[in-house]
Amino acid sequence: MATLTSMMMRYFRARVAVSIAIGAALAAGMSARPALADPPPTPDEYISHVGGDAQVLAPGEFVLDGARQQCGQRPTVIDNTLDDYGAAYPGFLIMNPRLLDRVSKPVKFWIYAHECGHQFRGPDEETADCFAVQRGRRQGWLTAEGLEEVCSFISPSKGDSMHFSGSYRCEYMRKCYADPGVR
């Protein structure tokens, strides 16, 4: 039976820079809980599964550094127990304010935009990265300097089967950022 954690890996999520120890501890805790059925959960199902103080915010209600974040009509679930900065299921985003509070504004915005990219572009990580940096350039919150902050943020990530290494991702994001055509 799939645990919530393993299902999330099957769906798309950002793997940014999370401690393996924390992730493993959460996975161990979650595996004792009942599994959610396929297909992906609704925001309410997700919240009732993780418990705690997780809550769902309507589209446009999630705020980062004073700025409302919008991802079409997708709601955002706030989950301070998520083992990463952000994640996405088809239909909604999950944000972890406890971790997001620790990073700079462009990095925060990039994480939200990356998860939003999955909503519109699918599970591919490079494509979500490209979506995020081009959105940042277009909306004016991502400068070349900000992109370097994103790069140093993800540089400790180790590549795995789903996620390229941070340096490879950055090389691609720099190309996307410089590309006037929308990908």
Ligand SMILES: [Zn+2]
């Ligand atoms: Zn992702």
